[in-house]
Amino acid sequence: DIVMTQSPESLAVSLGERATITCKSSQSVLYSSNNKNFLGWYQQKPGQPPKLLISWASTRESGVPDRFSGSGSGTDFTLTISTLQAEDVAIYYCQQYYTNPPMFIFGPGTKLEIK
Amino acid sequence: QVQLQESGPGLVKPSETLSLTCAVSGGSFSGRWWSWVRQPPGKGLEWIGEVGPDGTTNLNMSLKSRVTISVDNSKTQFYLSLSSVTAADTAVYFCARNHNFAFDPWGQGTLVIVSS
Numbered sequence: 368d369i370v371m372t373q374s375p376e377s378l379a380v381s382l383g384e385r386a387t388i389t390c391k392s393s394q395s396v397l398y399s400s401n402n403k404n405f406l407g408w409y410q411q412k413p414g415q416p417p418k419l420l421i422s423w424a425s426t427r428e429s430g431v432p433d434r435f436s437g438s439g440s441g442t443d444f445t446l447t448i449s450t451l452q453a454e455d456v457a458i459y460y461c462q463q464y465y466t467n468p469p470m471f472i473f474g475p476g477t478k479l480e481i482k
Numbered sequence: 483q484v485q486l487q488e489s490g491p492g493l494v495k496p497s498e499t500l501s502l503t504c505a506v507s508g509g510s511f512s513g514r515w516w517s518w519v520r521q522p523p524g525k526g527l528e529w530i531g532e533v534g535p536d537g538t539t540n541l542n543m544s545l546k547s548r549v550t551i552s553v554d555n556s557k558t559q560f561y562l563s564l565s566s567v568t569a570a571d572t573a574v575y576f577c578a579r580n581h582n583f584a585f586d587p588w589g590q591g592t593l594v595i596v597s598s
Contacts, residue, residue: 472529
């Protein structure tokens with residue numbers, strides 16, 4: 368079975384500081400056909416649906432502030448918030464896509480709070 | 483922009499079938515893939531399955547025996563049916579558009595409680 372982990376489970380960061388969340392998979396999501404990583408990052412605030420922040424591991428979605436960035440390849444990925452704002456308090460999920468069989472898996476989530 | 487809205491019963495009895503509809507408006511529907519994702523109260527996200535423009539589906543293997551997903555391009559809607567539900571199926575059910583092998587946008591979600 369494919370295993371996805373996120374660390375830490377929870378994180379408290381001071382306003383204006385950097386927040387870093389990692390996501391690891393037991394199987395690579397880098398596909399040679401297009402040299403892309405099938406990895407997305409989401410932000411979910413209470414009572415709201417998840418919001419896609421980053422796709423292809425590092426492509427910021429339209430309207431997402433540039434303090435959010437994604438990096439990594441293969442099995443290890445990172446979401447970085449460069450200068451934490453109060454509105455960034457949320458749970459962050461990574462999500463991977465696998466082709467055989469076709470399936471999507473979410474990481475367990477990381478709860479981000481203000482210190 | 484594209485908007486998605488889930489609808490369906492908020493309460494389903496154990497052993498019965500959960501049926502939800504996702505209505506899509508404001509954008510292109512045909513030619514896209516669409517998914518259902520659920521989230522038990524206070525827990526993480528679980529992909530249920532997806533449906534393509536021709537009705538082809540891919541389903542989470544853990545739910546495959548109980549899940550049917552279908553699409554009606556003429557109505558710009560797609561559907562979820564989950565049979566033989568138990569309390570473990572209590573969750574907020576989201577519909578979403580597949581985008582770059584991720585999901586965007588999402589509906590607001592609908593809470594379905596399984597209880598007698």
